[in-house]
Amino acid sequence: MQESKGTLIEFFVGDHHHCDGEWAAFEAACDGVNSDNNGREKARAHWNSFARATLLHLHLEEEVAFPEFEARTGMTGGPTAMMRMEHERMRALISQIDEAVRLEEWDDALDHGDTLLLLTQQHNQKEEAILYPMLGESIGDDWPMIFRRVEEKMELFKESDSTGSDADAQ
Ligand SMILES: [Fe+2]
Numbered sequence: 001m002q003e004s005k006g007t008l009i010e011f012f013v014g015d016h017h018h019c020d021g022e023w024a025a026f027e028a029a030c031d032g033v034n035s036d037n038n039g040r041e042k043a044r045a046h047w048n049s050f051a052r053a054t055l056l057h058l059h060l061e062e063e064v065a066f067p068e069f070e071a072r073t074g075m076t077g078g079p080t081a082m083m084r085m086e087h088e089r090m091r092a093l094i095s096q097i098d099e100a101v102r103l104e105e106w107d108d109a110l111d112h113g114d115t116l117l118l119l120t121q122q123h124n125q126k127e128e129a130i131l132y133p134m135l136g137e138s139i140g141d142d143w144p145m146i147f148r149r150v151e152e153k154m155e156l157f158k159e160s161d162s163t164g165s166d167a168d169a170q
């Protein structure tokens, strides 16, 4: 997670790239699970980093950015509702991968990961091309004030010790 004072769009697009990087690190670590003494621990650690970063991202959108957009535009059943539904599918896949990692079923984890990656790519494209520009427009110059709430949520999230349940709590 970057500490950005830039625009809302820069912050959330940058965070997409951060999550992509965490996934790439996990995928690379999966190659080493059989060849390296600490390979499995490394893969598990990279998985936790990815899951944590992604769940935090969804949390910040759902708890800060989307409600702000909905309050300012009155659009509660539009693009944010669709994005929330897709977040639920992403969380379900993350849970499946989490279970596969726990059981050390690395091939299963990567198979579910392919599905998650495709879904995430399509989801992120929609956000970056459509929703974030709308969000940026509606929030305008208030981003620095909203960013403080983002920082507060990030702190609370870091203090929670689970990889998912606290992020799922409303
Ligand atoms: Fe999203």
Ligand SMILES: [Fe+2]
Pocket (backbone or CB within 6 Å): 012, 016, 057, 061, 124, 127
């Ligand atoms: Fe996003």
